[in-house]
Amino acid sequence: MFTAHDAGHLAISSNFVVDTLIGMFVADFCCGLSIGWWKSSHNVHHLVTNQPEHDPDIQNVPLFATCPSFFKSLHSTYYNFTFVWDAVADFLVPYQRFTYYPVMGIARFNLYLLSWLHVLSEKSSSLGKSRAWWIRPTEITFMACYWFLFGYCLLWRGLPDWTTRVVFVLVSHIITMPLHIQITLSHWGMSTNDLGETESFAQRQLRTTMDVDCPAWLDFIHGGLQFQAVHHLFPRVPRHNLRKVQAMIREFCNDTGVPYSILNFTDGNKKVLGRLQDVSDQLDILVKCQKHMARTGESGLH
Structure with missing residues (x-):
């Protein structure tokens, strides 16, 4: 899926048709996920x-709330x-700190649903009126091939009984949990405030996005x-150049005083879990206030 992400940003060949076909092969054919859905959602996420x-990547109610705005x-x-x-x-939200990892383990199933909803949607069918008319039928064909190979040939014909099938599906999908954690790690613990038009694009991306520190190897x-912070500033920079650009971003932030957030993988997880707990605590306070006012008849206004 890393390659599909690169292809979705045209960061492989910089050719729309070539990179779209690469993305379709990796995402639709090999993984059963719509690259068209991903690009539609992900481009908005970047903006x-x-x-x-506005950002669909953090709109996960009722499972998760990353800020009180969702209340x-x-x-x-x-x-x-x-x-x-x-x-x-x-x-559910009061327990989101504890459900975070289990849900990340089964998140792939939700992506299947979102992918099919996209390719069957009016938004996707409207591509038929443009030069990109071939995308939708190709995606449907590739995704159907995936389910024929994975669902019919492997699960139905290749495995002997339902117990084996269920165990295989769960294990093969839970193993994608680190990827889903990686995807959410860079944003769920960061600011969700809208500071208005006076904030520059670079400032907003660096305020809402965190890099994960790791050795080059x-x-x-x-x-x-x-x-991710580097990527959000320069979405089409090829993956092998991101570490070089990171050094430039660090220098830029040092010169301008713009905060640059970077934590190791463990501390990044702690930051996300801390944010989820903070929001849960705020919800707990509101619920207690509501119950108190309902019991006493107080309006909460003085």
């Missing part, structure tokens, strides 16, 4: 990083859908995703 109303039933401009804060969110494990 409005960590803005609760007021926030409307998503990306999905054109209101994430209603209800009793389910009241029940470990770069292959992270697949370039450890340089």
Whole structure:
């Protein structure tokens, strides 16, 4: 999937058709995920990083809330859908620090759903009126091939019984958990405030994005995703140049005083878990206040 990410940003050949086909082969054919869905969502994420109303990457109610803005039933401009804060969110979010890793272990199943919803959507079908008309039918074909090979040939015909099939599916999907942690690590612990038009693009990206520090010999494990702050400033820089650009970003931040966030993988996880706990604590206070006012009849206004 690291290669699909590079292809989605045209960071391999810089040719739209070539990189799109590479992305389709890796994402759609090999993994059953729509590169078209990913590009649609990911491009918006790059434009409005960590803005609760706009960034689909942090719109995960009722499972997770990375800021209190979600408490007021926030409307998503990306999905054109209101994430209603209800009793389910009241029940799940207080435990989000503990459910974070288990959910990351099964997150792949949600990506399957989002991928099919995208390729069958009006947004995807509208490509038929453009020069990119070939993308949708190619994606559907590749994703269907994936499910034929994985679902029918391997699971149904290749494995002997349902117990083996279920265990194989769970193990093969849970093993992707480190990738999903890596994806969320760079943003979920960072600022979600909107500081308005006076904040520059570079300042906003560096405020909402964190790099993960690691030695150069470990770069292959992270697949370039450890340089998310650098990547958000220069999305089409090839992966093998990100470490070089990181040195330039450090120098820029030192010269300008713009904060640059970088933590190792362990401390980055602690930061995300700390943010999830902070939001849970704020929710707990609000719920206690609501119960107190309901019991006493107080309005909370003085």
